[in-house]
Amino acid sequence: MSNASFPTTRMRRLRYNPLLREMVRENVISPDKLILPVFVRSGKKIRRPIPSMPGHFQTSVDELAVDVKEAAALGIGGLILFGIPDEKDEIGNDAMSENGIISQAIEISKDVAKDKLMIITDVCFCEYTNHGHCGVLHKTHNGQLDVDNDATLKNLVRQAVVHAKSGVDMVAPSGMIDGMVGQIRQGLDQEGFTHIPIMSYSAKYASAFYGPFREAAESSPQFGDRRTYQMDASASAAQALREIQLDINEGADIIMVKPALAYLDIIKLAKDNFNGVPIATYNVSGEYSMVKAAAEKGWIDEKAVVKESLIAMHRAGANIILTYWAKEIAKWYKERN
Numbered sequence: 389m390s391n392a393s394f395p396t397t398r399m400r401r402l403r404y405n406p407l408l409r410e411m412v413r414e415n416v417i418s419p420d421k422l423i424l425p426v427f428v429r430s431g432k433k434i435r436r437p438i439p440s441m442p443g444h445f446q447t448s449v450d451e452l453a454v455d456v457k458e459a460a461a462l463g464i465g466g467l468i469l470f471g472i473p474d475e476k477d478e479i480g481n482d483a484m485s486e487n488g489i490i491s492q493a494i495e496i497s498k499d500v501a502k503d504k505l506m507i508i509t510d511v512c513f514c515e516y517t518n519h520g521h522c523g524v525l526h527k528t529h530n531g532q533l534d535v536d537n538d539a540t541l542k543n544l545v546r547q548a549v550v551h552a553k554s555g556v557d558m559v560a561p562s563g564m565i566d567g568m569v570g571q572i573r574q575g576l577d578q579e580g581f582t583h584i585p586i587m588s589y590s591a592k593y594a595s596a597f598y599g600p601f602r603e604a605a606e607s608s609p610q611f612g613d614r615r616t617y618q619m620d621a622s623a624s625a626a627q628a629l630r631e632i633q634l635d636i637n638e639g640a641d642i643i644m645v646k647p648a649l650a651y652l653d654i655i656k657l658a659k660d661n662f663n664g665v666p667i668a669t670y671n672v673s674g675e676y677s678m679v680k681a682a683a684e685k686g687w688i689d690e691k692a693v694v695k696e697s698l699i700a701m702h703r704a705g706a707n708i709i710l711t712y713w714a715k716e717i718a719k720w721y722k723e724r725n
């Protein structure tokens with residue numbers, strides 16, 4: 389740090405000229421760092437708006453092809469696919485079926501994207517179970533229904549292997565099930581998928597910011613909440629480091645912090661402690677809907693707020709950002725300023 393002070397040092401000297409302002413920037417979001425979440429359901433010619441997420445839809449596989457083409461043309465880094473099956477059941481069988489909605493979505497996406505986009509899948513069960521929880525249920529010692537950790541692990545492996553067989557480029561387990569990364573890694577390796585990376589939702593909090601997503605993915609828990617598996621926001625920030633460390637030990641290639649804006653401190657902590665591991669963050673549905681709603685009312689400038697927020701995530705240490713604004717940001721990036 390330089391000790392020089394005013395008038396030798398004038399911080400504004402770097403700000404007068406817009407070209408110089410641009411030259412000294414370090415936090416610039418390019419579209420190839422963005423992942424766009426999409427919601428896929430069965431049927432044909434379906435493009436059903438999601439009321440709480442303007443600009444986002446549940447689409448059938450044929451319509452998904454349109455979005456994939458557009459995302460590839462815009463230079464976006466990848467898509468993360470979420471499936472809404474026709475039939476939900478106790479354990480979420482559709483998620484483990486080679487004819488399931490996600491397998492179809494992967495095949496179409498890979499075909500249309502022509503290797504211009506990373507096709508990523510969320511590996512979890514909440515969209516596929518009739519109870520909306522992220523795995524197999526059992527009764528705990530005190531008689532409560534809860535997600536059975538180890539039984540769920542087996543199904544997560546089956547799900548990830550089905551995705552790999554369908555041609556996915558990367559899997560992203562999001563259930564916060566203990567041991568999920570290690571088991572999925574082992575399962576993929578055994579089936580010859582040693583090259584498929586895992587992006588783990590490592591520090592995922594039990595958050596109220598997921599509300600609109602649950603409407604979009606029809607994945608709300610039918611009883612209780614997700615606090616026995618997702619992290620407690622009030623827990624020590626160091627707990628997030630333990631979660632991330634475990635995932636790295638189990639073979640996670642990319643780690644994720646979720647949500648983004650209320651957890652920038654966790655992103656920064658991860659960056660400071662695990663430099664060298666790519667860090668992703670998920671700019672979640674609630675963060676999207678709040679800005680959209682305020683912008684619709686004319687209370688804020690959507691584009692400026694989105695850019696500023698994304699830069700904050702990047703500055704905190706996230707190199708990869710999952711965001712519902714991926715397409716818009718890619719268009720804005722072309723404009724530069």
Ligand code: PBG
Binds near residue numbers: 513514597600602
């Ligand atoms: C679980 C999953 C969720 C989100 C991504 N993966 C929902 C949850 O944990 O309840 C939320 C994403 C968002 O809010 O945008 N499959």
